[in-house]
Amino acid sequence: MRILVTGGAGFIGSALVRRLIEHTDHEVLVYDKLTYAGVLSSLEPAASNPRYQFVQADITDAEAVGKALADFKPQVIAHLAAESHVDRSIDGPGEFVQTNVVGTFVMLQQALGYYRGLDDDAKTAFRFHHISTDEVFGSLGDEGFFTETTAYDPRSPYSASKASSDHLVRAWGHTYGLPVLVTNCSNNYGPYHFPEKLIPLIIIRALNGEPLPVYGDGTNVRDWLFVDDHARALQAVFEHGTPGETYNVGGDAERQNIEVVRAICAVLDSERPRGDGGQYADLITFVADRPGHDQRYAIDASKIRQELGWKPSKTFEEGIGLTVRWYLDNPEWWQTILANRYATERLGKAHA
Secondary structure: OEEEEEEEOOOHHHHHHHHHHHHOOEEEEEOOOOOOOHHHHHHHHOOOOOOEEEEEOOOOOHHHHHHHHHHOOEEEEEEEOOOOOHHHHOOOOHHHHHHHHHHHHHHHHHHHHHHHHHHHHHHHHHHHEEEHHHHHHHHOOOOOOOOOOOOOOOHHHHHHHHHHHHHHHHHHHHHOOOEEEEEEEEEEOOOOOOOHHHHHHHHHHHOOOOOOOEOOOOOOOOEEEHHHHHHHHHHHHHHOOOOEEEOOOOOOOOOEHHHHHHHHHHHHHHOOOOOOOHHHHHHEEEEEEOOOOOOOOOEHHHOOOOOOOHOOOOOOHHHHHHHHHHHHHOHHHHHHHHHOOOOOOOOOOOOO
């Protein structure tokens, strides 16, 4: 198949692209604006393959989107392009509305025009796959899980913008007959993760001997999903999923934030002990909580397991070990980002 991946230079997008180039015969076009979080070096393992193409453009640019569709003629659009960091959405919500809401609207309009021009066989094969987050569901108590029928209750500008885009995608499916798929995933982690997110931030600050900031009391819970497992899930959905359906993707790995940080410290203690003889956990510092910080997310991924045969292949312990070792082995990747784009400063303190 020919698969157009928006946001393909981002964390999850690049993992999907690397998987498709390495493990399938699909042709891939990466469509990416290359904002601060779009990192071309994340695509280097795939970039030399003749089945890989790249276009630098904005999803809000209808003409550029239309041209990419007309030229590449995809059978699948995997729509990952989005502003994704909750803390940044608190400081600057406008960019999230523009990219996540307006950009998704433009993608849908251009995809619909393209779809209507296809012959019957091509229409039958076509899919618009929108990749979203479990944060659209709001916050859970101590028990229970998000399912595909959980009511939406977004709490941050980021999750509200993603909820809006989810609704747009389903509306274009119901109203216009566009063959859409929606997936909502839990927190991803793994290699090539942009350093502003919790796990790479902690790894890098620990290696630099800097304080390891933990929001509030550290008891907020997330379900962690290894990014390569997520890429496998996305492939399963757009290859075999039923149009109009939603699939939740989770790692079955709930952990409190403080547990995640301590797990990283333990791996670092083993792999690269501190020169002063101390332990990395000694650097943990509790800081003022994020405004409106959701307490717990947890995904029920039984539908995708039962219907498409997908399940995570990595436990959290396996995945975090692989992730820490990747950052230890690839300092040039994240050091370049720190030098040019992001200095691990605190974000998301502002009240709009």
